[in-house]
Amino acid sequence: MATVDEIDQDEMAAAMAAMEDEEEDGAKEASFRPAPERVLNQDEIDSLLGFEVENEQVGERTGIKAIINSALVSYERLPMLEIVFDRLVRLMTTSLRNFTSDNVEVSLDNISSIRFGDYLNSIPLPAVLAVFRAKEWDNYGMFTVDSNLIYSIVDVLLGGRRGTAAMRIEGRPYTTIELNLVQRMVEVVLQDAQAAFEPLSPVTLELDRIETNPRFAAIARPANAAILVKLRIDMEDRGGRIEMLLPYATLEPIRELLLQMFMGEKFGRDxxxxxxxxxxxxxxxxxxxxxxxEQKLSLRDVMDFKVGQTLMLNNxxxxxxxxxxxxxxxxxxxxxxxxxxxxxxxxxxxxxxxxxxxxxxxxxxxxxxxxxx
Structure with a gap:
């Protein structure tokens, strides 16, 4: 007759055997179980689509956005533009010093190609958009003046103290005085841009209108390519940025001139x-x-020619x-x-x-x- 201890030991052995069987079955099921799907986080999605903030600041494009924007024409195919904009920087430095009676330094940040619709969506508001017309080219361009430069120009022209930053008042539209002062500065810059293009192709640039809403400054289709020139204006401790946008359709009449490697180059002519x-x-x-x-004879007469035969001429x-x-x-x-x-x-x-x-x-x-x- 079995004792109680033997019965307990038998039950414990059976339970352990059952647990080992369950572990083996679980291992087999785990080996055949498909791996769980990995979900991308927001940073990885932005990197895939090419919307990383760091890359946008540097000017690089990655992912799908790089493929979409690869069709844009690079401004480097128009080498004469760099010479024109370098000349514009020198002219603006002199003219803005005379305009503001202050020490002004103008620098060229970068030149890039962008779609017109993308640029309108990227304009930081509030800003002033000046639309100008090129008469000889029969098209339009645009200047964008950011709020820092607007308040700096107003402060300088109205006698603000040096050494103090211009006061910015957010949440209100620009006044008539501010818009008039900015318009005078834009007219000075337009004269400089006209003089910068003068050696290449004479053109008359006229201010068409001043806008504060980017939707009312549409001068091209959103998908059209354009050249964006970013200029930095520093007046000691004050300053801001002005950007010049020229659609490729505007530059099309002088495209052959912009393709020159140097002024006066002749193509296909030596x-x-x-x-x-x-x-x-x-x-x-x-x-x-x-x-x-000259005489007309039949083929029969020609075939009957003999050696030594004399032909009579009419002259x-x-x-x-x-x-x-x-x-x-x-x-x-x-x-x-x-x-x-x-x-x-x-x-x-x-x-x-x-x-x-x-x-x-x-x-x-x-x-x-x-x-x-």
């Missing part, structure tokens, strides 16, 4: 090669034919002989003899006659031009 080609053409030997007479000894080159009539002359050679003396040049006819026709079409000649 004066040395032209002079060499002209010299070689003048010394080129061409075959010249003297046509005594007499004093008749004019036509001079041809490549089937083109050049002149007419009379045949004769010089020493032991048969020669032709030129009587009149057909080329001169054609030139005279063309001159008479042009004079008849334009009587004033004929009278001047």
């Amino acid at each position: 004066s040395i090669w032209e002079s060499h080609l002209a010299t070689e053409l003048w010394s080129t030997k061409v075959p010249l034919e003297a046509v005594l007479d 007499g000894p004093d008749a004019l002989v036509e001079m041809r080159c490549g089937g083109v009539s050049l002149a007419q002359g009379r045949i004769g003899r010089m020493s032991n050679n048969v020669a032709v003396r030129i009587e009149n040049g057909i080329k001169k006659k054609i030139h005279a006819d063309a001159t008479e026709t042009g004079a008849a079409a334009n009587p004033q031009a004929g009278a001047r000649k």
Whole structure:
């Protein structure tokens, strides 16, 4: 008969065996269980789409946003723009010093390509947007003046103390005095931009309107590419930023000039090669034919030609002989003899006659031009 201790030991052994079986089954199920799906956090999603703040400040684009914006034309394909904007910086430094009677330093931050819609959405408000028109190019551009520069200009022009930062009042629209002062500064900058483009292509830049809402400053389609130039204006301890936006459609009339590597570059034209080609053409030997007479004969008569047969020509000894080159009539002359050679003396040049006819026709079409000649 079994004792109580033996019964307890048997039960404990059975329980341990059952636990081992359960652990083995659990391990097998775990080995066949699929791995849990990993969920991306917000930082990883922003990095994938290319909306990281650090990259935007540096100017780099990553992820899907880089693929979307890869179709933008880089301003580096227009090398003459850098020369124009460097000239603009020098002109603005002088003109703004005279305008503000203060020590002004203008620096060029960067030049980049951006879509017009993206730029409007990125403008920090409040700001003043000045839309200008380029007459000769028949299109528009835009200046954006940030609030720091607006209050700094107002403070300087109205006699604010030096050494103190300009006071900013948030939450209210700009007053008429502030807008007028900013408009005067923008007109000065427009004159400098006009002078900067003058050596390349004369253009007249006129201020069209002043806006404070970016929606009312639409000068191009949102998907159109544009060139953004960021300029920094420092007046001792005050200053701000002004940005110039030029759509590529505005610069299209002078695109060939902007493609130049240096001022006055000529594309596809070499004066040395032209002079060499002209010299070689003048010394080129061409075959010249003297046509005594032309007759039309049937093929039967031509096939019946015999050796020693004499062909009678219709021209007499004093008749004019036509001079041809490549089937083109050049002149007419009379045949004769010089020493032991048969020669032709030129009587009149057909080329001169054609030139005279063309001159008479042009004079008849334009009587004033004929009278001047």
